[in-house]
Amino acid sequence: MKRFVVGISGASGMPLAVTLLRGLRDAARALPGGAQVHLVVSDAARQVLALESDLRAEDLLALADVVHDARDFGAPPSSGSWPHDGMMVCPCSMSTLAAIAHGTGSNLLHRAADVTLKERRPLVLVVRETPVSRVHLRNMLAAAEAGAVIMPPCPGFYARPASVQDILDHLAGRILDQIGVPNALAARWGEAPREMDRE
Numbered sequence: 001m002k003r004f005v006v007g008i009s010g011a012s013g014m015p016l017a018v019t020l021l022r023g024l025r026d027a028a029r030a031l032p033g034g035a036q037v038h039l040v041v042s043d044a045a046r047q048v049l050a051l052e053s054d055l056r057a058e059d060l061l062a063l064a065d066v067v068h069d070a071r072d073f074g075a076p077p078s079s080g081s082w083p084h085d086g087m088m089v090c091p092c093s094m095s096t097l098a099a100i101a102h103g104t105g106s107n108l109l110h111r112a113a114d115v116t117l118k119e120r121r122p123l124v125l126v127v128r129e130t131p132v133s134r135v136h137l138r139n140m141l142a143a144a145e146a147g148a149v150i151m152p153p154c155p156g157f158y159a160r161p162a163s164v165q166d167i168l169d170h171l172a173g174r175i176l177d178q179i180g181v182p183n184a185l186a187a188r189w190g191e192a193p194r195e196m197d198r199e
């Protein structure tokens with residue numbers, strides 16, 4: 001059975017985090033042997049969730065198989081001896097980016113990302129801020145040089161999105177692509193755009 005770790009930090013983008021978790025849950029069922037989704041949510045993310053979504057924190061947590069307290073440094077994702085197949089931080093705040101880029105983590109999410117890098121496993125950082133300062137850019141470069149994939153949630157308009165959910169689905173699918181999870185969420189270039197599908 002495969003295992004994936006999702007970290008949610010306190011940047012804007014909770015609807016994307018929800019779409020990613022739902023997509024990963026559905027895609028995991030289709031994987032041979034299945035997959036387990038482990039979730040770590042920062043304190044700030046809980047605050048942003050309440051502001052950006054009608055979803056209750058319990059409903060968000062219910063989308064994962066295992067939820068770890070962000071203050072629990074003894075949880076499995078804090079150790080490299082606990083194998084997994086990839087971690088996504090979605091959304092990734094500039095504060096969490098900085099902690100990961102410089103190895104100065106202060107919660108389980110940071111520690112799990114740090115471990116993912118040192119074990120040379122896939123780490124996708126869905127960094128969210130705009131505009132970005134030189135500090136943010138330097139931290140993105142440092143994280144990329146350490147092995148992370150920097151993936152700002154930029155819409156793919158070539159997919160002809162007709163709704164916000166279309167944009168979220170495409171972004172979530174492209175994030176899953178990065179950790180090798182086959183999915184039908186992302187529109188594929190060369191295949192019929194959704195708008196045409198509806199005609």
Ligand SMILES: Cc1cc2nc3c(=O)[nH]c(=O)nc-3n(C[C@H](O)[C@H](O)[C@H](O)COP(=O)(O)O)c2cc1C
Nearest residue numbers: 009010011012042044045051093094095096128129
């Ligand atoms: C509604 C709301 C939206 C926010 N959006 C962002 C954002 O897009 N990017 C960012 O870096 N920080 C954003 N912040 C600030 C972070 O939540 C703050 O820096 C926090 O310390 C991040 O902590 P964490 O990285 O441990 O989750 C936002 C805060 C709130 C309340």
